[in-house]
Amino acid sequence: MRISLVAPEGISRISKQVLKVIPAFFIEDLDLKFIESIFLVDTSTIKQLGEFGERILKLRKPTIIIDHHAKHPETKKIAKLFLINEKATSTCEIIYNLYQKFKIKPLRIVAQALMIGLTFDTRHFTLSNLQTFQAAAGLCKLGAKPEKAVELLKIPLGKSERIARLKAAQRMEIKEIGNWMLATSIVSAFQASAARAIIALGADVAIVGGEKKGKIKVSLRATTEFHKVTGIHLGRDLAIPLGKLLNGVGSGHAIAAGIHGYGNLNEAITHSTSLLMNLLKAT
Structure with a gap:
């Protein structure tokens, strides 16, 4: 074989x-x-x-x-x-x-x-x-x-990744949804790393997007507590439907997911936030 x-x-x-x-x-x-x-x-x-x-x-x-x-x-x-x-x-x-x-x-x-x-x-x-x-x-x-x-697995963060994390924090917008803190941001690269950093800063959910050559990438992260209390699964409940909406694809785990698609980045972040808010209202 x-x-x-x-x-x-x-x-x-x-x-x-x-x-x-x-x-x-x-x-x-x-x-x-x-x-x-x-x-x-x-x-x-x-x-x-x-x-x-x-x-x-x-x-x-x-x-x-x-x-x-x-x-x-x-x-x-x-x-x-x-x-x-x-x-x-x-x-x-x-x-x-x-x-x-x-x-x-x-x-x-x-x-x-x-x-x-x-x-x-x-x-x-x-x-x-x-x-x-x-x-x-x-x-x-x-x-x-x-x-x-x-x-x-201990690999130090490179300079570019550290800069992306800092820029994500600098550009971060925060929304309070009930008892939960949602943070959104935009960086050109290292969206997943930036989303993890925002969670480490204290957010319950982080949505970080970026755009390159007409393609959109959005990384979603949440705390384990958020998933346990709300039952919201980022991969199933957010990434998959948002991937379809953006003419792309979304997938992931309960507290970590990603979306690749096309369109307007700001609108993609808005759609992500709106869907999350609707899911929270339903819980």
Whole structure:
């Protein structure tokens, strides 16, 4: 069996750091004509894959989705099999459970790779539950080292990212909705990082948008408390409908989501705020 690992949009800075210790080789493109099946891992929507995703849609190869995001309507059209658990805090947790279910013992290096993914997606275990720690404990028994995973993921913020965070705070607009603090802002890059920074400053919900070459990107973040009390799921309740509204795509988790679309950025922020306010009124 021949397996190819593909990262169509390239490898991120943090992923490059991980690949220094995990022996995996990724390519950015692949001729899909001779591929028998496709696995999409931790990819909630096909549009995240850009032009490569368009080719997957056209060829209609058997596609298996392994993910912990909310199911996206577009992905439902192409998937032959879904392995989705929205309660899992990471896709690595799902994969570890698959090893357990089929009684397969992963190699130590595989266990370490899963530990790194688990650590990253849970923000160093700050977004964890019982199942997360059970998976982590199981990986430790297989030889994974959580302290090495934490150390590997410690990458200092670059100057551009720090500037984006500061500008987001400087341009921030705050709305009080009942007992909740909503903050919106606009920066040209690092929207997700800026949204996380705004949450750290004290907001319950952060909406940060940016525009580049006619494309809009909006990052949504919320506190765990906001989700627990309101039941609002940023990915399902905001990102997916807003993605459609902006002729693009939205997806994500309960407290972290993103939207890629087209149109007017200020209107996109306004639509996001209005939808959130309507959802809060309904709770």
